[in-house]
Amino acid sequence: MKIKSKFHPDKNGYYGQFGGAFIPELLYPNVKELEDNYIQIIQSDEFQEEYKALLKDYVGRPSPLYLAKRLSEKYGAFIYLKREDLNHTGAHKVNNTIGQILVAKKLGKTKIIAETGAGQHGVATATVCALMGLDCTVFMGEKDIERQAPNVARMKMLGAKVVPATSGSKTLKDATNEAIRYWIQHPETFYLIGSVVGPHPYPDMVARLQAVISEEIKWQLKEKTGKENPDTIIACVGGGSNAAGAFYHYMDDEEVELIAVEASGLGVNSGESAATSQLGDVGIIHGSKTILMQDEYGQIIEPYSISAGLDYPGVGPLHAYLFDSKRATFMDATDKEALNAAYELTKIEGIIPALESAHALAVLSKIKFKKDQVVVVNLSGRGDKDLSTYIKHLED
Ligand SMILES: *Cc1c(COP(=O)(O)O)cnc(C)c1O
Numbered sequence: 001m002k003i004k005s006k007f008h009p010d011k012n013g014y015y016g017q018f019g020g021a022f023i024p025e026l027l028y029p030n031v032k033e034l035e036d037n038y039i040q041i042i043q044s045d046e047f048q049e050e051y052k053a054l055l056k057d058y059v060g061r062p063s064p065l066y067l068a069k070r071l072s073e074k075y076g077a078f079i080y081l082k083r084e085d086l087n088h089t090g091a092h093k094v095n096n097t098i099g100q101i102l103v104a105k106k107l108g109k110t111k112i113i114a115e116t117g118a119g120q121h122g123v124a125t126a127t128v129c130a131l132m133g134l135d136c137t138v139f140m141g142e143k144d145i146e147r148q149a150p151n152v153a154r155m156k157m158l159g160a161k162v163v164p165a166t167s168g169s170k171t172l173k174d175a176t177n178e179a180i181r182y183w184i185q186h187p188e189t190f191y192l193i194g195s196v197v198g199p200h201p202y203p204d205m206v207a208r209l210q211a212v213i214s215e216e217i218k219w220q221l222k223e224k225t226g227k228e229n230p231d232t233i234i235a236c237v238g239g240g241s242n243a244a245g246a247f248y249h250y251m252d253d254e255e256v257e258l259i260a261v262e263a264s265g266l267g268v269n270s271g272e273s274a275a276t277s278q279l280g281d282v283g284i285i286h287g288s289k290t291i292l293m294q295d296e297y298g299q300i301i302e303p304y305s306i307s308a309g310l311d312y313p314g315v316g317p318l319h320a321y322l323f324d325s326k327r328a329t330f331m332d333a334t335d336k337e338a339l340n341a342a343y344e345l346t347k348i349e350g351i352i353p354a355l356e357s358a359h360a361l362a363v364l365s366k367i368k369f370k371k372d373q374v375v376v377v378n379l380s381g382r383g384d385k386d387l388s389t390y391i392k393h394l395e396d
Contacts, residue, residue: 005188007251007318009328013200013288017320022197023145023287026184030191032109037087040209041106042099054098055212057088058131059088061095063213065376067219070348075368080230082217082246091208091354093124093194095333099127099209100192109190111135117144117172118308120385121194126160127133136160137205139179150385165245169302176286195239198315199287203221203316210245217376218249225374232257235378236360237330238274240316246378247328257329259367260319261360263305264332274303276315277323277330285313291320303394306335306389307355315392331349333362339393341365342383354381355389358384367382 008305013019013035021031041047055061056272072079085090104112112129115138116122122138129136135311138155142164145152155162162286163182165174165383183191196203198206198212219229233250235243237260265273273279280291282299305311315323334340342358345351351359369375383390 001295005159005252007321009200009204009317010076010345013204015317016082017282018288018290018320018324019200019203019315020285020289021197023240024184026062026187027180028133030187030269031199034205035271037107038103038205040204041304047102047106051099051102055095059094059098060086061212062085062216062220063222065217068349069225071364074348074368075364076371077373077375079364080221080374080376082171082213082376083379084213084242085351085357085379085382086351089124090384091120091124092213092245094127095129095212095238095245096194096206096241097121097124097192097264101132101134103205104134104190104192105132107190111137111186111189112192113139113179113182113189114192115136115139115172115196117141117175117311119148120309120381122160122162123151123154123158124194125192126155127159129160130158134329137163137182139165139175139182139345140164141169141175143170144175148156149344158346165284166318169242171302173300195241196244196318197239197288197314199284203318204289206241207248207340209245210241211248213242213245213378216248216384217246221319221376223364229253229256230374230376231370232259232373232375233378234261234360234375235364236261236263236310236356236380237315237319238312238356239314240319240377244316244318246376247322251327258322258327259363260328260330261363262332263307263310263331263338263359264334265304265306266312268332268340272304274305274311275291275332276303276313278332280314288317290317307338307359309354309356310359331363331366333359337362337391342390343394352383353379354383354389355386356380
């Protein structure tokens with residue numbers, strides 16, 4: 001048995017003061033059913049066999065750990081890229097949706113609901129529902145449906161029903177509200193959440209499913225350098241799932257520096273930002289107590305980032321705890337810094353990163369590395385979806 005980490009939640013789902021399950025009474029049986037079963041399901045041989053086989057043959061794992069030579073030369077460190085961009089569907093999100101769909105099946109659920117902002121989690125969910133022949137409904141803000149037409153088309157082609165959320169600002173938080181409302185009315189459905197957010201046990205379940213990222217980094221790095229620990233791991237944070245996966249097996253090794261990068265949009269104090277740890281304070285969002293951007297009345301402040309996946313007004317409770325306890329260092333990158341980092345990686349390594357991942361790359365130029373420092377950057381996704389943004393700004 002593994003020694004319990006202080007970065008795992010307690011039995012009520014708290015990481016320090018963050019987490020818990022703040023949900024309407026009517027959802028209690030659903031969440032309780034999941035809470036009572038998820039660890040046992042995930043740890044069962046049957047689950048592990050099926051999960052690992054799908055990750056290997058369907059997703060294409062292990063994703064490579066690539067020593068980026070020219071990038072390393074430029075920044076004077078050994079920089080390895082964890083290539084989540086090479087996964088089926090183009091990002092880390094599928095690690096989680098594959099895992100949760102198997103949990104849903106073990107619980108006997110046949111209908112899946114999800115919410116999505118930019119559509120990446122919606123596509124990853126629709127994909128695994130097609131794979132398993134399960135009914136899929138995705139809630140999406142009306143404004144996002146207009147902005148993200150290619151992902152809407154993908155979801156529809158994959159057989160999902162896309163339901164527009166027409167309330168409020170017609171974006172992600174409204175889609176989440178709609179999904180929760182639907183869940184209350186249809187408790188037989190399984191709510192497949194896309195990041196380490198939401199009521200307990202979702203943050204812990206999603207972190208465990210993304211932990212495959214750091215599990216692989218350990219043996220891959222050992223193979224390449226003789227040591228399983230890097231000096232530094234860098235990952236971008238929207239809700240925090242790719243960072244949770246990249247950090248997971250290193251959280252207790254205090255000598256491994258963890259760097260979480262938030263999107264600061266047009267600048268941290270510009271009013272157009274998503275740098276939650278710098279701008280937020282403690283409150284409740286999506287059923288958990290965490291750090292979020294809110295006004296003096298507790299109303300959520302609309303976040304902004306050029307990258308749709310980082311455009312989220314909170315962080316998951318694990319990250320709130322990593323921030324509060326100072327276990328992780330939080331940094332930020334603006335739109336412009338992320339764009340420049342994306343153009344740079346493309347030019348010198350031939351890899352077009354997702355805009356989200358480009359935020360992680362953008363802090364390389366802000367850190368003073370020691371000689372021979374070993375750094376892993378989690379390249380959470382590929383940039384195909386961001387091409388029109390890249391092309392538009394190339395002329396600026
Ligand atoms: C969704 C997404 C993110 C942000 O989500 P996290 O839960 O913070 O990982 C980051 N990178 C890519 C490529 C994404 O699609």
